[in-house]
Each structure stands twice: as structure tokens, then as C-alpha cells.
Amino acid sequence: MQRTMRVSVLIAVSFSLLLLDRNGLLGIVKQPLEFVVLPLKQTVRTTAVALSQFYSIAGSYSSIAILREEKLKLTQTNEELVHAALVLHEENEQLRKQLGASLPPSFKLTPANVIAVSDVLEVSAGKKEGIVVGNSVIVGSTMIGKVTNVSEYRSQIALLSEGTVEVPVRTTRGARGIVASQSDNIVIGNVLQKDPLFLEDQVFTSGEGGFPPSLLIGKISHIAVSDVSVYKQAIITSPVALQTLKTVFIITQS
Amino acid sequence: MRSILVFLFFFFILLETTAVGFPITVILASCLAVTTGLQYQDVLFLAGILFDLFAGLPLGQTSLFFLIIAYLASRYQRKMSAGHIVYTLVFLTIVFTGYQYIFSGTVILSRIGVSLLISAVLLWIINRIAVFTQHSSSRLSV
Numbered sequence: 001m002q003r004t005m006r007v008s009v010l011i012a013v014s015f016s017l018l019l020l021d022r023n024g025l026l027g028i029v030k031q032p033l034e035f036v037v038l039p040l041k042q043t044v045r046t047t048a049v050a051l052s053q054f055y056s057i058a059g060s061y062s063s064i065a066i067l068r069e070e071k072l073k074l075t076q077t078n079e080e081l082v083h084a085a086l087v088l089h090e091e092n093e094q095l096r097k098q099l100g101a102s103l104p105p106s107f108k109l110t111p112a113n114v115i116a117v118s119d120v121l122e123v124s125a126g127k128k129e130g131i132v133v134g135n136s137v138i139v140g141s142t143m144i145g146k147v148t149n150v151s152e153y154r155s156q157i158a159l160l161s162e163g164t165v166e167v168p169v170r171t172t173r174g175a176r177g178i179v180a181s182q183s184d185n186i187v188i189g190n191v192l193q194k195d196p197l198f199l200e201d202q203v204f205t206s207g208e209g210g211f212p213p214s215l216l217i218g219k220i221s222h223i224a225v226s227d228v229s230v231y232k233q234a235i236i237t238s239p240v241a242l243q244t245l246k247t248v249f250i251i252t253q254s
Numbered sequence: 255m256r257s258i259l260v261f262l263f264f265f266f267i268l269l270e271t272t273a274v275g276f277p278i279t280v281i282l283a284s285c286l287a288v289t290t291g292l293q294y295q296d297v298l299f300l301a302g303i304l305f306d307l308f309a310g311l312p313l314g315q316t317s318l319f320f321l322i323i324a325y326l327a328s329r330y331q332r333k334m335s336a337g338h339i340v341y342t343l344v345f346l347t348i349v350f351t352g353y354q355y356i357f358s359g360t361v362i363l364s365r366i367g368v369s370l371l372i373s374a375v376l377l378w379i380i381n382r383i384a385v386f387t388q389h390s391s392s393r394l395s396v
Binding site: 003004006007010011013014016017019020021022029030033037041044048 | 268269272293299302303307308312315317321322324328
């Protein structure tokens with residue numbers, strides 16, 4: 001009986017609280033309690049999340065070794081792909097540059113990767129690619145040398161600055177001469193005294209001597225004047241940086 | 255027993271309102287009501303108030319529900335405690351259905367089924383604890 005009385009009182013209290021709260025009259029009591037409840041809930045929530053993560057990690061413990069192995073493989077594959085992408089990017093850049101060069105459409109260009117640069121340039125393309133001795137080698141529209149030695153899979157190129165290549169040329173002002181190497185420089189010689197030769201003049205192949213015409217050799221950077229000699233001479237600077245070359249193009253048909 | 259119940263309720267309320275999306279508090283309250291009737295009505299009242307506070311519900315809502323369950327359980331306690339499991343099951347099913355309908359507006363049958371299963375386990379534990387405490391309090395000392 002007493003219990004029934006007590007439960008009736010408690011029900012009445014609950015009902016009163018509900019009514020008061022519904023009408024927003026318990027805000028003053030509830031607000032300070034929120035400061036206790038919220039951090040407590042936050043802590044429990046954080047712990048629950050940490051626990052669930054722990055269980056998830058513990059549950060997948062057996063697959064961690066497999067995942068690690070897969071990660072290693074993927075990292076390796078990724079590195080290989082990054083390297084391949086880099087190589088392709090460079091090759092693409094070279095091809096773009098080459099396509100942008102104003103060369104006659106009759107030219108058949110064979111790309112070749114540079115494998116060594118010393119006195120001669122060595123490339124990984126040979127007879128298989130249709131390369132023969134005497135082919136001109138270009139980068140963009142600039143001629144850098146001539147194929148001097150060809151094997152099945154590689155070729156040696158005599159550079160204008162290093163080798164014994166002699167190329168008949170003309171300048172933008174019409175002066176004619178022969179380009180050859182002299183003390184590691186590209187030098188234009190055999191230019192008649194009457195022919196104009198100025199600094200910054202561009203030098204091109206004339207099309208004689210078995211070389212294709214209109215290939216750029218470089219710009220005149222220094223003129224050697226001598227009143228007594230029959231011919232004038234000048235040093236030509238090539239726009240191509242040989243030490244950093246990765247791909248060159250060999251004109252196999254002109 | 256009272257302190258164990260208070261701790262259990264507090265623990266269940268914390269879990270239900272933060273991490274577990276299942277009405278474990280009402281299951282505990284129902285089992286307690288079915289087993290003890292009005293004996294722990296103050297605990298049920300306190301648990302209801304705490305639940306409302308933690309769940310952000312209007313104060314008094316859950317305690318009112320718990321107390322009504324306890325009152326109804328006490329009315330039919332003789333039938334339920336006479337070993338008729340069917341009465342207990344029917345009572346609990348009505349309680350869980352009512353709770354779901356009142357508090358969430360929907361009735362999910364699977365949830366009621368799981369609640370009944372958990373209740374069965376809890377009832378067994380509560381009975382065991384009750385037997386143990388009764389036994390230890392009635393032990394003769396020399």
C-alpha cells in the first residue's frame with residue numbers, strides 16, 4: 001500500500017516535471033546540468049570510438065601483413081610508374097619541340113636516346129632504325145653533328161664542336177663558308193673577306209656536301225679579324241646544351 | 255543491490271545516449287519492474303530523470319514511463335512470477351512496442367525481438383543476483 005502511494009507520488013512528480021519542462025520552466029535547472037552531462041558524454045563517445053577503432057584494428061590484424069606487402073608492391077609500382085612518366089614526359093617534350101621545328105615535311109626523323117656524351121655522342125639507335133653513316137643529327141632545327149659509326153643497335157655521332165665534320169654553311173646575310181671544329185669550338189671559316197659577317201648572325205647549312213639545307217648551326221658570337229688572311233673566321237655558339245641532351249633526332253631521309 | 259542497480263542504470267544510460275543506438279535502459283528497467291515490481295521505484299525514477307537529462311528529452315518523460323511500467327508490473331506480478339513465462343513475454347512485448355511507438359514514432363519488430371532476447375538474459379542475471387543477495391543476508395552467524 002505504501003509502495004503504491006509512493007509510486008503515485010513519483011508519477012505525479014514526473015508528470016509535473018514533464019509539464020514544467022514542456023513549458024520551458026526547467027531551463028534554469030537543466031542548463032547547469034548540461035555542463036556536467038556534455039563533457040561526460042563527450043568522453044564516453046571518444047572512448048567508444050577509440051574502442052571501436054581498436055576492435056577494428058584487432059579484427060584485421062591478420063590482414064595487416066598482407067596489406068603491408070601490398071603497400072610495398074604498390075610503392076614500388078608507383079616509383080616505377082613515376083619514373084616511366086618522367087621519361088615519357090621528357091620524350092614528349094623533345095617530340096613536341098621537334099614537331100614545332102620548321103623542318104621540311106620530306107625529312108624522316110628517327111628519335112634516338114643519348115647514351116653517352118664524350119668526344120662523340122652515342123645514341124641507342126642503329127641500323128635497325130634505318131640509320132646510316134653520314135646522316136645528320138638534329139635537336140629541334142639545330143644540327144649538332146653527323147653519324148660516323150653505326151652498329152645494329154647504336155650509333156656514334158661526330159659533334160660539330162668536337163669531331164672532324166665539315167659542313168658547308170651560309171649566314172643570314174648570305175656569307176658562305178665551312179663550319180668545322182677548332183679547339184672545341186664550332187668555327188665558320190673559308191668566308192671571303194668581301195662577305196659580310198656580323199655578330200648574332202645565324203648560320204645555316206647550305207645544302208651542299210650531302211647535308212640537308214637550312215638546318216641551324218648557331219649564332220656568330222665572336223669574329224676573328226685578320227687583314228692579311230684570305231678568309232674570315234668566326235666562332236659559332238650552338239643553342240643546344242650537349243651535356244644535358246637526352247634525345248636527338250637523326251635525319252634518315254631528306 | 256540498490257547501488258549495483260544505480261551503477262548499472264548509469265552505465266546503460268551513458269552507453270545508450272552516446273554509443274549504442276539500442277534501448278538497453280528500457281530493457282533493464284522493464285526487467286527490474288517485472289522482477290521486483292515497485293521495490294526499486296526510486297531507482298527507476300532516478301534512472302528516468304538521468305536518461306532524460308543525458309538524452310536531451312523533456313525531464314520526467316522517461317521516469318513517468320518507467321514508473322508506469324513498474325506500477326503495471328506490480329499489478330500483474332503474481333501472474334508473472336508464478337512461472338508463466340508467456341505473461342512476462344507478452345508484458346515485455348507490449349512495453350517495448352509502446353516505448354518504441356511513444357519515443358521514436360515507429361515500431362521495428364526485429365528490435366523488439368532482440369530486446370526480448372536481451373531481456374531473457376537480463377532476467378536470468380537479476381534473478382541470480384536476487385537469489386544470491388537473499389541467501390547471503392539470511393545466513394546465520396554464530
